[in-house]
Amino acid sequence: DIQMTQSPSTLSASVGDRVTITCRASRSISGYLAWYQQKPGKAPKLLIYKASNLHNGVPSRFSGSGSGTEFTLTISSLQPDDFATYYCQQYKGTFGQGTKVEIK
Amino acid sequence: VRLEESGGGLAQPGRSLRLSCAASGFTFSTYWMHWVRQVPGKGLVWLSRINTDGSASSYADSVKGRFTISRDNARNTLYLELSSLRAEDSAVYFCARSDGFNYNGLDVWGQGTTVTVSS
Numbered sequence: 639d640i641q642m643t644q645s646p647s648t649l650s651a652s653v654g655d656r657v658t659i660t661c662r663a664s665r666s667i668s669g670y671l672a673w674y675q676q677k678p679g680k681a682p683k684l685l686i687y688k689a690s691n692l693h694n695g696v697p698s699r700f701s702g703s704g705s706g707t708e709f710t711l712t713i714s715s716l717q718p719d720d721f722a723t724y725y726c727q728q729y730k731g732t733f734g735q736g737t738k739v740e741i742k
Numbered sequence: 743v744r745l746e747e748s749g750g751g752l753a754q755p756g757r758s759l760r761l762s763c764a765a766s767g768f769t770f771s772t773y774w775m776h777w778v779r780q781v782p783g784k785g786l787v788w789l790s791r792i793n794t795d796g797s798a799s800s801y802a803d804s805v806k807g808r809f810t811i812s813r814d815n816a817r818n819t820l821y822l823e824l825s826s827l828r829a830e831d832s833a834v835y836f837c838a839r840s841d842g843f844n845y846n847g848l849d850v851w852g853q854g855t856t857v858t859v860s861s
Contacts, residue, residue, distance in 0.1 A: 672848070674848075676786070681836055681853055682778075682836075725785065725786050727844075731788035731802065733788060735785045
């Protein structure tokens with residue numbers, strides 16, 4: 639099975655900061671990676687698919703990149719609504735363990 | 743476009759439970775469907791997926807042989823049969839859809855249904 643490892647597990651940042659989260663796959667998944675945002679008590683929301691494609695309605699401050707085994711999610715200017723937990727998922731199913739973005 | 747899970751609740755260890763996921767607002771029969779669970783305060787765990795006509799399914803190793811995914815396209819409903827339940831199966835269970843296998847991510851999710859396994 640393909641394992642997904644996210645880093646960091648927790649990230650403290652301020653409004654306006656540029657934030658980057660990394661996701662590594664244990665073997666190549668080509669570009670088939672998705673990113674999700676989840677807030678407490680809510681279902682996850684799709685942000686990015688196929689590593690770099692923005693899902694409908696997702697603000698352009700979110701972007702994704704990478705291929706093969708290493709991927710990144712970047713928030714160009716963190717907004718109050720962005721404090722949440724972010725997960726990557728490879729196309730066969732496995733999620734990363736999550737990255738909590740909290741207020742510094 | 744909506745997914746709504748039901749069927750969660752309290753179950754005893756070793757017993758079975760069937761979860762349902764009712765779809766509306768889209769052509770259910772053209773989407774692959776998935777189940778994902780989450781222990782409160784912990785991460786997301788993908789459990790299973792099923793193709794559009796129900797002829798093919800896959801499972802995470804952790805539930806293979808105990809959980810069974812199925813669908814009824816006439817009723818626009820996805821199911822997950824949980825058997826031989828263990829305490830560690832206690833979680834919130836989400837259903838979600840994908841356009842195809844899962845190359846474009848899980849774009850619609852239900853709100854989740856809670857399963858508690860306890861004697």
